[in-house]
Amino acid sequence: MTITQLKYVLAVAEHQNFTRAAQKTFVTQPTLSMQIQKLEDQLDVQIFDRSKKPIELTDIGAKIVHQARNIVNEANRITDIVDQQKGYIGGEFKLGVIPTVMPTLLPMFLTNFIKKYPKVTLKIEELNTDQIMERLEEGHLDAAIAATPLENPNIKERPLYYEPFMAYVPHNHRLSSKEVLEPSDLDTQDLLLLEDGHCFRDGVINLCTTPRNKDEEKFTLESGSFETLVKLSNEGLGMTLLPYLHTLDMPIKEKELFKEFKEPSPAREVSIIFHKSELKMQIIEALRSTIAGVVKGAITFQNVQIISPLNK
Structure with missing residues (x-):
């Protein structure tokens, strides 16, 4: 049994196809098939059910x-140990980022990081939290940036910053005359939310004290865009909440409509997360320190209350 054979098995399990797995592992399909067959013969078991399309794992194959x-x-940890000993920070690094963090955080740190660590090849992918957790568990991501806490024993979390929620309240809204809001002011019936699958949506729902009554909804919205929520608010269809960093580059006219919450301000914790195996920690630490350095100047809020993205 060899490490190479095991890598081939993992590739086929992921892609459910011998040809695609061979392409991803940079070998010919006959070579990959022969090595997996050799391993199956040695173990005297069938790892894959080749009669199924796409190919499926057998029960023993899954184990x-x-x-x-x-x-x-x-x-892989052996290479990682050597790299750390040498102080080498380089190589490919696969990073997942949730959609509500990607457009604001990435422009803040990416240029600095690339200049400081030119030997690192970042492969960044926008993914929701469920996709990130699955890919971290399966080893398809080295780390991710997501809202925490996530309470997964296999995933470690290292907070980067705490980002307050800001309320966008148009002039004609019932709360427009209030200077500072409290969570008890929020009513889910006139609160525009992101579509299901966004952890920021779950955090906002957790913040609200009144349950959402779907029978009283005049319309339903499936949008992954804060910009869409703001435009609908301007049309008199309700108010919405945004993370603080999303408010910085908005037009002055719209900035004037944002309201803060009474302290401690409701906020989300944004962390760099990674598998408990702690591979490529030197790159993870380089990312953490770079991001923390640039965000520190943008977010000065201290007295906050973290709203968990997990559904209550």
Whole structure:
């Protein structure tokens, strides 16, 4: 049994196709198939059910894949140990970022990071929290930036910053005359929310004290865009909440309509998260320090209350 064979098994398990797995592992399809067959013969079991389209794992195959992932991760740790000893910060690094953080945070730190660590090749992908957790568990991401806490024993979280919620309240809204808001002021019936799947939506719902009554909704909205929510608010269809960093580049006319919450301000915790195996920690730490450095100048709020993105 070799590490290479196990990597081939993991590739086929991921892509459910021998040809695609061979392409991803940069070998010919016959070579990959032969090595997996050799491993199956040695173990005297079938790892894959080749009669299914797409290819599926057998029951024992699923257990083998789980263990193979642990073994490959531990093998990668050897290279990681050597890199850390040498002080080397470089190589490919796969980073996932949730959609409500990507457009504001990425422009703030990416140029600085690339200049400071030119040997790192960042591969950044916008993913929702569920996708991030799955890919971290399976080893397809090295780290991610997401709203926490997530309470997963296999994932470690290192906070980067705390971002307050800001209320966008148009002139004709019932709360427009209030200088400072409290969570008890919010009514989910006139609160415009992001579509399902966004952790910021879940955090806002957790903040609200009144439950959402779907029978009384005049319309439903499926939008992943804060800009859309603001435009609908301007049309008199309700108010909305945005993370603080999203408010910085908005037109002055719209900035004037934002209201803060009474302290401690409701906020989300944004963290860099990674698998408990702690691979590529030197790059993770480089990212953390770079981001913390640039965000510190943008967010000065201290007295905040973290609203969990987990559904209550």
